[in-house]
Amino acid sequence: GAGVSQSPSNKVTEKGKDVELRCDPISGHTALYWYRQSLGQGLEFLIYFQGNSAPDKSGLPSDRFSAERTGGSVSTLTIQRTQQEDSAVYLCASSQDSSAKNIQYFGAGTRLSVL
């Protein structure tokens, strides 16, 4: 597509429920990144994919968080047994590849609210 697309744009869930967030990167971009942005804060790196593999999962805050990417395109970020502190905007970005000179282009994010 023309840009990075994320869905849903907003998600309200109850504590303890699982949620899935979707990211559709720019067509042809092999690298895909997930970030978390808490209210008024900067970007917290979660995980990135080069193709379908995730060389760096160091940012995932707990084992309740997981992500996958299939077919080198769409990625889903899953949060199990959501907690109130998971409430944040989850941003996805993609780049042509993961080399140092590749610019990351961001989606509009999914705003997650855990009640």
Place this chain on the structure above:
Amino acid sequence: GQQLNQSPQSMFIQEGEDVSMNCTSSSIFNTWLWYKQDPGEGPVLLIALYKAGELTSNGRLTAQFGITRKDSFLNISASIPSDVGIYFCAGQLGDMRFGAGTRLTVKP
């Protein structure tokens, strides 16, 4: 790890004024980037810097890659109301790290 210190955290300025913000790090980077985030949107790239000492302009925006490779600044000249938003620096050496952002408010 690679920590970026971005300052100031927030700025309140009058329309027409110039703005300056900067990022520093204890580590070197190969690339410095500046992004702007409007409310409800993802960050949008403003300027990318790839070489130490590089000075790049994009309209009223000017950014520089520090000669030590550990810092960068962004200047906005003659601010206008639509400059309102959060500005993030990002440094890249392999992975990318973001500053905490500078929240800019422009009063007409």
